Amino acid sequence: MQMINLYLAEIEKHLPARNREDVLKEIQSTLMDMIEDRNSDSEQPPNDDLIISVLQEYGKPRQVAQKYIKYTSLIGPRMYPTYLQVLKIVLAVLAGINLIGIIITIATFSGTSLGLFETIAQVIGGLFNSLFLGFGIVSLVFAIIERTLPADLKIKIGKEWTSEDLLSQKDHHTIKIAEIALEIIFTLAFVVLINxxxxxxxxxxxGETGWMVSPxxxxxxxxxxxxxxxxxxxxxxxxxxxxxxxxxxxxxxxxxxxxxxxxxxxxxxxxxxxxxxxxxxxxxxxxxxxxxxxxxxxxxxxxxxxxxxxxxxxxxxxxxxxxxxxxxxxxxxxxxxxxxxx
Known part of the structure; x- marks a missing residue:
């Protein structure tokens, strides 16, 4: 049953956390029923060829997962799972940086023309600004990718899927879309920052009027x-x-x-x-x-x-x-x- 576990693990990568467990149980139950119905010898465990045939018929893991996800119009179904993954990482990083700023504000506050709560409110305002900016940059990058790449080349979702693709995860030549997208976003942010x-x-x-910066x-x-x-x-x-x-x-x-x-x-x-x-x-x-x-x-x-x-x-x-x-x-x-x- 290793191929089934690999198949379910691949589907799990593209499912939202909210109902992931229920969806996986439903898919696993359906697969097991299909395998049981087609197993001519009920006394023997199903062979690998039968399992591979069922997985092949059931469909590509990403496409199966997409049936359980509601998409927005800005980011299409091909890129949406990766978009969500990258967006969560970027927003978490920005939130962490701003949280550190709030902690430093409280720890080092010694009195300014603004009160402590006003100063903290200023930092929290910066948090929302940075989160909004991060959301905008990530969405823009993925929208550009979605609309500039040919449909048949977007993560090669349109190609015929085979169960051998489950083993291709061990291939060092295959790229990881989430990592590449993150690199693009942070590289672009660095270019904008220094320029x-x-x-x-x-x-x-x-300072006397709130947060100040010395280059x-x-x-x-x-x-x-x-x-x-x-x-x-x-x-x-x-x-x-x-x-x-x-x-x-x-x-x-x-x-x-x-x-x-x-x-x-x-x-x-x-x-x-x-x-x-x-x-x-x-x-x-x-x-x-x-x-x-x-x-x-x-x-x-x-x-x-x-x-x-x-x-x-x-x-x-x-x-x-x-x-x-x-x-x-x-x-x-x-x-x-x-x-x-x-």
Missing amino acids: FFLDRIGIYYL ILNQNFNRYIPLLTVANLLSIVLNLFLIRKGRWNKATTVAKLVINVFTIGISIAILTGPNILTLDPSAWNALDIDISKTAAELTGLMNMGMRILIGLSIFGLVLESIKRLVADFFNKDRARSLINAK
Whole structure:
């Protein structure tokens, strides 16, 4: 019954949490009835060929799940399950960040022209603004994907499904739509942030009129903005192409390697270049944190931490590049090997 369990697990990925268990029980009961009716020898357990035949007839897991979901018109049925998954992740991240802001506000409040409750209300207002913005960006990205890709290529939902697709989850060439979509969203957000809201990246503190920000990225960082923008836009284009194709191949792997090498080059330039972070002494004093470090000393520590993060980022890009090289140029297709071995 391993194939049935795999089949149900695949359906579960595309079902809403509200009635997931009931739907799975209903589908499992229907499948078992179909198998029992077609099993010519009731004394013997059904063989694999019979189970595969029933699963094949019942339909592709995503399409089966769609029968139990009500969709909006903005995001069609092909993308809607992934859209919900990505939206939940993005909103959870934004909510977590703003929750931290509320906790810091309460913990560090020492009196301003605004009262504590007014200050908290200001932060909560920012929470709703960021959640609304996040919802808009995610919806926009998925709406673009939904309307720009040919219908027969959208997650390849229109292709004939076979039970062998359950084994293809072990294939390193198959992309994960949710991960790709998340990468597109956060990459796009990063591009917008460094190009239009660079002054929002900084130290936040409570001033006399509420929350204030002191930018920490200095003029040295500006020289890298065009290069970072190009690298990230190329990454977005590649990810959209991957969604269109549905899987990695040697051409997309080479493109990914080129983008990674380009990004590594920018990272090394930042790593070996002049400091890109500067902490304003007035902002540090406004924080009123009981640490015996001056703003200049903190600036040095921040730049050291930034270099460590960049170094880790380079290491991660190298590992990712090696992984893709091995998967597309050295490894055999595991899923097909399993199928051909039967």
